[in-house]
Amino acid sequence: xxxxxxxxxxxxxxxxxxxxxxxxxxxxxxxxxxxxxxxxxxxxxxxxxxxxxxxxxxxxxxxxxxxxxxxxxxxxxxxxxxxxxxxxxxxxxxxxxxxxxxxxxxxxxxxxxxxxxxxxxxxxxxxxxxxxxxxxxxxxxxxxxxxxxxxxxxxxxxxxxxxxxxxxxxxxxxxxxxxxxxxxxxxxxxxxxxxxxxxxxxxxxxxxxxxxxxxxxxxxxxxxxxxxxxxxxxxxxxxxxxxxxxxxxxxxxxxxxxxxxxxxxxxxxxxxxxxxxxxxxxxxxxxxxxxxxxxxxxxxxxxxxxxxxxxxxxxxxxxxxxxxxxxxxxxxxxxxxxxxxxxxxxxxxxxxxxxxxxxxxxxxxxxxxxxxxxxxxxxxxxxxxxxxxxxxxxxxxxxxxxxxxxxxxxxxxxxxxxxxxxxxxxxxxxxxxxxxxxxxxxxxxxxxxxxxxxxxxxxxxxxxxxxxxxxxxxxxxxxxxxxxxxxxxxxxxxxxxxxxxxxxxxxxxxxxxxxxxxxxxxxxxxxxxxxxxxxxxxxxxxxxxxxxxxxxxxxxxxxxxxxxxxxxxxxxxxxxxxxxxxxxxxxxxxxxxxxxxxxxxxxxxxxxxxxxxxxxxxxxxxxxxxxxxxxxxxxxxxxxxxxxxxxxxxxxxxxxxx
Amino acid sequence: xxxxxxxxxxxxxxxxxxxxxxxxxxxxxxxxxxxxxxxxxxxxxxxxxxxxxxxxxxxxxxxxxxxxxxxxxxxxxxxxxxxxxxxxxxxxxxxxxxxxxxxxxxxxxxxxxxxxxxxxxxxxxxxxxxxxxxxxxxxxxxxxxxxxxxxxxxxxxxxxxxxxxxxxxxxxxxxxxxxxxxxxxxxxxxxxxxxxxxxxxxxx
Numbered sequence: 067x068x069x070x071x072x073x074x075x076x077x078x079x080x081x082x083x084x085x086x087x088x089x090x091x092x093x094x095x096x097x098x099x100x101x102x103x104x105x106x107x108x109x110x111x112x113x114x115x116x117x118x119x120x121x122x123x124x125x126x127x128x129x130x131x132x133x134x135x136x137x138x139x140x141x142x143x144x145x146x147x148x149x150x151x152x153x154x155x156x157x158x159x160x161x162x163x164x165x166x167x168x169x170x171x172x173x174x175x176x177x178x179x180x181x182x183x184x185x186x187x188x189x190x191x192x193x194x195x196x197x198x199x200x201x202x203x204x205x206x207x208x209x210x211x212x213x214x215x216x217x218x219x220x221x222x223x224x225x226x227x228x229x230x231x232x233x234x235x236x237x238x239x240x241x242x243x244x245x246x247x248x249x250x251x252x253x254x255x256x257x258x259x260x261x262x263x264x265x266x267x268x269x270x271x272x273x274x275x276x277x278x279x280x281x282x283x284x285x286x287x288x289x290x291x292x293x294x295x296x297x298x299x300x301x302x303x304x305x306x307x308x309x310x311x312x313x314x315x316x317x318x319x320x321x322x323x324x325x326x327x328x329x330x331x332x333x334x335x336x337x338x339x340x341x342x343x344x345x346x347x348x349x350x351x352x353x354x355x356x357x358x359x360x361x362x363x364x365x366x367x368x369x370x371x372x373x374x375x376x377x378x379x380x381x382x383x384x385x386x387x388x389x390x391x392x393x394x395x396x397x398x399x400x401x402x403x404x405x406x407x408x409x410x411x412x413x414x415x416x417x418x419x420x421x422x423x424x425x426x427x428x429x430x431x432x433x434x435x436x437x438x439x440x441x442x443x444x445x446x447x448x449x450x451x452x453x454x455x456x457x458x459x460x461x462x463x464x465x466x467x468x469x470x471x472x473x474x475x476x477x478x479x480x481x482x483x484x485x486x487x488x489x490x491x492x493x494x495x496x497x498x499x500x501x502x503x504x505x506x507x508x509x510x511x512x513x514x515x516x517x518x519x520x521x522x523x524x525x526x527x528x529x530x531x532x533x534x535x536x537x538x539x540x541x542x543x544x545x546x547x548x549x550x551x552x553x554x555x556x557x558x559x560x561x562x563x564x565x566x567x568x569x570x571x572x573x574x575x576x577x578x579x580x581x582x583x584x585x586x587x588x589x590x591x592x593x594x595x596x597x598x599x600x601x602x603x604x605x606x607x608x609x610x611x612x613x614x615x616x617x618x619x620x621x622x623x624x625x626x627x628x629x630x631x632x633x634x635x636x637x638x639x640x641x642x643x644x645x646x647x648x649x650x651x652x653x654x655x656x657x658x659x660x661x662x663x664x665x666x667x668x669x670x671x672x673x674x675x676x677x678x679x680x681x682x683x684x685x686x687x688x689x690x691x692x693x694x695x696x697x698x699x700x701x702x703x704x705x706x707x708x709x710x711x712x713x714x715x716x717x718x719x720x721x722x723x724x
Numbered sequence: 725x726x727x728x729x730x731x732x733x734x735x736x737x738x739x740x741x742x743x744x745x746x747x748x749x750x751x752x753x754x755x756x757x758x759x760x761x762x763x764x765x766x767x768x769x770x771x772x773x774x775x776x777x778x779x780x781x782x783x784x785x786x787x788x789x790x791x792x793x794x795x796x797x798x799x800x801x802x803x804x805x806x807x808x809x810x811x812x813x814x815x816x817x818x819x820x821x822x823x824x825x826x827x828x829x830x831x832x833x834x835x836x837x838x839x840x841x842x843x844x845x846x847x848x849x850x851x852x853x854x855x856x857x858x859x860x861x862x863x864x865x866x867x868x869x870x871x872x873x874x875x876x877x878x879x880x881x882x883x884x885x886x887x888x889x890x891x892x893x894x895x896x897x898x899x900x901x902x903x904x905x906x907x908x909x910x911x912x913x914x915x916x917x918x919x920x921x922x923x924x925x926x927x928x
Binding site: 108 | 734735743744748750751756757758759761762763769770771784785786787788790791792804806809810826827829830831832833834835842843847848852854855874905
């Protein structure tokens with residue numbers, strides 16, 4: 067809980083890992099933090115957002131992860147401890163600056179936590195970011211649980227200052243999204259005082275001959291860090307019995323410990339907490355006397371390949387069980403059944419319980435279940451926009467290509483069957499990629515290219531693509547889906563919101579002004595909740611040649627509802643008038659709002675009028691409805707512009723029965 | 725002994741509050757606990773779960789419950805109960821909210837195929853019975869409304885769970901924690917929901 071994160075008392079508290087990470091940074095007296103939100107680390111930003119003022123921490127919501135890293139690097143160079151956290155693909159965005167920082171080094175403690183996402187819970191790719199450490203010669207720590215995550219944040223600041231290097235902490239979704247009892251240590255905070263960049267008498271430039279010199283220094287530095295890591299308390303050997311040993315890191319360590327208990331086996335285990343540089347002496351000593359080594363790590367064989375190379379020197383006959391021996395997969399998350407399954411094979415142990423049998427049995431039982439795929443929320447502006455877009459496309463579906471991007475509107479992809487005219491699965495790559503790709507597709511093929519991008523994604527990585535479309539007058543219709551916040555990650559404010567952390571006013575970037583400034587002449591703004599009136603302008607835009615921008619504007623429903631509740635406003639809801647509903651199901655067929663379902667009151671009312679109550683009408687859940695009213699626009703038997711008693715879908719008024 | 729609870733439901737039903745209450749109880753009464761949670765994409769209208777594993781004596785390593793090891797399933801919604809059934813042990817306990825939330829995809833399929841019907845709670849319970857005979861169906865919404873707010877369904881179900889065998893904490897131990905974690909103006913309603921849930925009887 068957040069009050070434990072800020073507690074001044076020492077205690078043991080039940081903490082979410084992202085809370086423990088923030089606590090670690092607080093205990094390290096961090097002064098400047100910067101983030102772009104991204105799952106599974108968005109909550110780190112959200113917690114800092116709430117507590118920054120209390121602890122006099124300067125917090126910035128950066129336009130992207132590269133800018134966030136640059137802010138904290140600059141803060142460190144200027145003389146303050148600084149911290150950022152980002153998702154794995156965020157580090158891709160930040161990587162250009164990241165590589166240069168390996169050369170220049172940093173000054174005051176500077177820590178970057180990044181989270182990989184095995185199983186792609188909330189990412190477009192399942193990449194193994196551990197390779198960033200050795201690629202950029204930047205040291206990396208890897209925790210197994212929230213307790214160690216907090217300790218590693220503190221250690222990372224110390225290592226950073228000792229070696230003047232940025233330090234990476236690598237987590238995975240399963241680490242970030244777990245909770246346990248975490249010891250809260252004393253909090254000693256100093257007041258924020260400006261430092262002097264000049265007083266440190268250091269430079270941070272790298273190019274050409276300077277870079278060549280820095281490369282040698284960087285290699286020297288990483289050697290020293292490796293020596294330090296040989297004795298790191300985060301690398302732990304658990305002495306066991308026999309000539310089979312295990313090397314692991316991160317969450318896998320937990321699956322191994324539990325599997326060993328279940329199988330009643332006791333192999334020696336080396337848990338690595340410093341996964342770059344890998345402590346070669348420690349690993350070599352550990353593997354020297356083994357006959358068999360099992361390497362357990364999710365995703366790529368990062369440790370396995372390195373250890374294989376070491377084994378060639380110190381134990382050439384060592385049998386290595388891992389991914390390259392086909393015992394473990396490079397895909398998806400692990401768990402106890404997966405790890406236990408391999409150990410069982412190696413140790414030749416029979417168990418009474420068969421996990422495969424349990425899964426097989428469960429899958430049979432589950433065959434009756436409908437899928438529950440995340441969908442646009444009730445009141446979501448995107449649902450309204452896409453309803454209008456489907457109508458604007460009409461019979462022209464085969465002549466369009468749809469380039470999607472990262473944001474809530476990405477959910478079009480997983481709901482593709484609900485939007486058959488949109489080709490919702492044409493393309494989805496990476497933040498802002500839609501714009502450049504759209505230029506290429508429009509050059510190559512005859513279809514009209516529609517490009518989707520949200521407000522936050524536009525600020526994040528869309529601007530260069532936009533400049534290209536305008537400058538080259540590409541034949542693309544770009545939808546800027548402007549819901550005012552970074553919705554997908556928890557509705558954090560962005561450059562277009564108008565305020566930042568602590569509700570403080572920010573210079574609001576006006577998207578249409580910015581785009582006109584880039585040279586776009588055809589910028590159309592539609593109110594997506596005035597759905598019917600949005601169709602014609604969209605249709606016209608699709609018939610234009612050359613670049614066209616449609617800003618489809620309407621606030622994120624979750625964010626808007628929260629603001630309404632804060633202001634004490636009631637969130638209205640609509641209802642279906644059962645007695646006059648024509649049971650045409652248009653609202654369900656074309657609109658897919660989670661608040662609308664199909665129901666029958668036949669049993670209750672058949673005595674009154676059998677004909678009237680037979681069949682299934684639409685039903686709007688009062689609890690779920692957000693009051694956006696778009697279903698009343700969609701309904702062919704409702705005149706939403708001139709409400710009357712004859713409308714099927716009506717706005718609920720206080721005191722009425724619905 | 726490790727005591728494991730799989731909680732499941734639909735985004736927005738307040739599963740996180742339940743695991744927070746249990747987690748804080750563990751911190752207070754010196755139990756080990758580890759939980760795994762869903763965040764992010766499944767914010768609203770998506771499937772969500774929490775794995776809760778606790779023990780007074782044993783250290784807990786994996787935050788995820790291995791298949792077939794949960795002592796209890798606390799399901800806020802019926803479809804999601806069956807969706808997570810592989811985690812429950814044979815003859816484990818199910819505390820099932822008497823509530824079904826039809827996903828948009830199910831409605832979509834019905835509109836396409838008018839002869840199709842929605843899946844019912846009874847059909848789901850029939851499947852659940854192949855794993856366990858100990859299923860308590862609780863009308864949590866009714867209890868929560870009686871307590872004063874429909875949103876307290878989660879706490880009502882937790883109250884019922886607190887009155888089952890092997891649950892490590894008593895009603896009196898949970899009460900001050902519930903008061904701590906819910907908003908001040910909702911304390912009375914949630915305590916009442918907890919008590920009413922504790923004394924509730926299964927509806928089937």
